[in-house]
Amino acid sequence: ETGVTQTPRHLVMGMTNKKSLKCEQHLGHNAMYWYKQSAKKPLELMFVYSLEERVENNSVPSRFSPECPNSSHLFLHLHTLQPEDSALYLCASSPSAGRANEQYFGPGTRLTVT
């Protein structure tokens, strides 16, 4: 679990706030991912970055804005969220963005939008 870290672990924000989630991987991987996990639903892929370039944007609303300044760090900037955005947000990394790679997940940020 220490290979991929996420901060904060818990976040409560109002609908008009702006906040950011941070992810850092210490595994030397080239691909990083953001997922959303809601109760009783499968993990939903949000964004994929490969070598700091966004290669997948899975029809995510613009109130979620990712940033990948280097291959070790990934951010998710949040603004004007809705209550239905409350969920566990998971970051993951893999050696490359190919489908044969297993993914290493962080512990997640539990987000509550009030």
Added chain:
Amino acid sequence: SQKIEQNSEALNIQEGKTATLTCNYTNYSPAYLQWYRQDPGRGPVFLLLIRENEKEKRKERLKVTFDTTLKQSLFHITASQPADSATYLCALAPWGANNLFFGTGTRLTVIP
């Protein structure tokens, strides 16, 4: 429509028995299939990967089978222990995509 279904939301099993979890898929052509374990409050942890041309893969007490005709993968834990209690997720990596698509998971409880 595309679906990944894991047999049941929850499965209880007696310690020492073999737990068998099922992952069925519809309208996918998976190149790879992966299994992950997720504990409460934590991210998923990778367990095993099996390719479409492999029938079976083993790792210690874990065994995965992959039947592309039945469109099904079975995940077995032999000699189950209470520490095996967790949610188990299957994930497909289809041809033509670089992403993983996850099932909703099966919550396994091993009763001492």
